[in-house]
Amino acid sequence: MCRTSLTQFLIERQRAGKINADLRLLLETIARACKAISTRVNKGSLGGGHGSAGSENVQGEIQKNLDVMSNEILLEANEWGGNLAALVSEEMEDVKPTPTHYPRGEYLLLFDPLDGSSNIDVNISVGTIFSVLRCPKGVTVPDEKCFLQPGRDQVAAGFAVYGPTTQFVITVGDGAYGFTLDRESFTFVLTHEKINIPEDTAEFAINASNMRRWEAPVKRYIDECLAGKDGPRGKDFNMRWVASMVADVYRVLSRGGIFMYPRDSKNKDGRLRLMYEANPMAFIVEQAGGAATDGTTRILDIQPHKLHQRIAVVLGSKNEVERVSKYHA
Numbered sequence: 001m002c003r004t005s006l007t008q009f010l011i012e013r014q015r016a017g018k019i020n021a022d023l024r025l026l027l028e029t030i031a032r033a034c035k036a037i038s039t040r041v042n043k044g045s046l047g048g049g050h051g052s053a054g055s056e057n058v059q060g061e062i063q064k065n066l067d068v069m070s071n072e073i074l075l076e077a078n079e080w081g082g083n084l085a086a087l088v089s090e091e092m093e094d095v096k097p098t099p100t101h102y103p104r105g106e107y108l109l110l111f112d113p114l115d116g117s118s119n120i121d122v123n124i125s126v127g128t129i130f131s132v133l134r135c136p137k138g139v140t141v142p143d144e145k146c147f148l149q150p151g152r153d154q155v156a157a158g159f160a161v162y163g164p165t166t167q168f169v170i171t172v173g174d175g176a177y178g179f180t181l182d183r184e185s186f187t188f189v190l191t192h193e194k195i196n197i198p199e200d201t202a203e204f205a206i207n208a209s210n211m212r213r214w215e216a217p218v219k220r221y222i223d224e225c226l227a228g229k230d231g232p233r234g235k236d237f238n239m240r241w242v243a244s245m246v247a248d249v250y251r252v253l254s255r256g257g258i259f260m261y262p263r264d265s266k267n268k269d270g271r272l273r274l275m276y277e278a279n280p281m282a283f284i285v286e287q288a289g290g291a292a293t294d295g296t297t298r299i300l301d302i303q304p305h306k307l308h309q310r311i312a313v314v315l316g317s318k319n320e321v322e323r324v325s326k327y328h329a
Ligand code: AFP
Pocket: 061, 114, 115, 116, 117, 118, 119, 207, 243, 244, 245, 246, 248, 261, 271, 272
């Protein structure tokens, strides 16, 4: 059987003029780093990845050892390739321009090295999320402002899920594609061609422990789902919440569903990060035929005002996301 590897897939995209050689190499480098992180995640306690690193990140969250390791793997992999002008990580305070002794490329990389890291020690799926932007023309030393571009300007985005299998999902703007890590050849193999999220669903994902803090439109939407067959929706809904966005979004891509982390009276701006989580996931979900909003605005149209900005997220099956937007209107 002839199987398409990620390398082949990217070369085909380059030949078709959808990406250039620099972007292809950058995406391959990120995928290679994800494989290395996957190996570390698999080792668990044996690789020293479990437990707290005893430090806090820029968000004031306690870092796990694997948070720190994953961040370092991505930094080291991307420092010297010559494709990047600068990068930023959810785990770091500031922009990191490419060191002057390496060639400086035309792209900007943003990543969440280990999403869902509070799940590491309990052996639940975690992952890596990334987003690629173009560095504005004429900039010699990129700063925070260069990164503050709306999500619709992303040239590529993707994520890896380190679960029972390691999956790598990517878009360069011509659909969303999924790859499975073949542990024998250690290559990503195309297994999910042109992912398509069903427009309708009967499955929702939300952290219900925040219910008392939700705004009225979200409360109404979930109440109607919970009312099931006897309520206004006239059908029963199922609920799932992994608390690793990578795993929850992967499920939505696989079988449809709606994923919500709305703003509430405690997280007034929302909980998820616009640049490292919402934008890349919104790009992928739209490319798979779904929709993504903060309740009132399409996520990809939001103009960011700071790197570590938080945002409300509602994404997934189009008709359900539109219904939630209607309730907000
Ligand atoms: P951590 O990386 O700190 O575990 O956060 C994961 C996350 O940003 C996202 O992946 C989940 O959807 C969300 O937080 C889970 O948040 P709750 O713990 O509030 O349910």
